[in-house]
Amino acid sequence: MYSVEWQKRGLPHAHIPIWLLNKLHSNEVDDIISAEIPDPVTDPRLHDIVTTQMVHGPCGALNPLSPMADGKCTKRYPRPLVAETVTGNDGYPVYRRRSKEDNGRTIKVKVQNQEIEIGNEFTPYCPLLSRIFETHANVESCHSAKSIKYLCKYVTKAATWLCWYCVGKCE
Structure with missing residues (x-):
């Protein structure tokens, strides 16, 4: 379908x-879907694909020109930073998005002629599909x-x- x-x-x-x-369990979701910026040293190709194709935003206060309603991003970004993937109350997983202090990575993006450092709160992707198609492809796990x-x-x-x-x- x-x-x-x-x-x-x-x-x-x-x-x-x-x-x-x-059935895909919470501890297996990270093998298929990632919400973290890949390591540019160990996987430079995936890092390039994700940082150019899969980063949403920045939005909200960081970029007033982004699609917003009532002062919030219409796509619910930035997402909360969490240390481990867990299944949320609505059946969708809350993906692991580590903070910079918890070994999460950040990148610098240019918004309105200024560089802004953003982290994992703006990045969901499937490493396999990203490598194959080298394009934007959203993937969700439904439980x-x-x-x-x-x-x-x-x-x-x-x-x-x-x-x-x-x-x-x-x-």
Whole structure:
């Protein structure tokens, strides 16, 4: 099951749920999904891909031109820094995002002609997909029936509309 949408710039945007054969536990999430800036010494290629393609922001007070509503980022960034990945109350994991003091990495980004140091609170990605496609690819791990129901409903909404549209026009 998948859904392809077209963005304003004419680029495709796909939603593809993938069901795993075995349940993914909180301690295994970090092997598939990371929310930390990769080490530029041990993996310079992944570091370059993530820092150029996967960093959201900065937003909020750091960048007033970012998409915001009521003074907050519409994508809920910056995310909280946590030492270990845990499953949140809504069924989505709260990814490990270590602070600079807890061995987390930071990068400098340029915003409105000034350099700002940001950390892991702006970075989610899948190392495997990032290496393969070298592009922006969001990945979420869903652990509850509520989150899976939402995802399936979201993915199939375009197909439902397309079928209704086709039936209405084809008669």
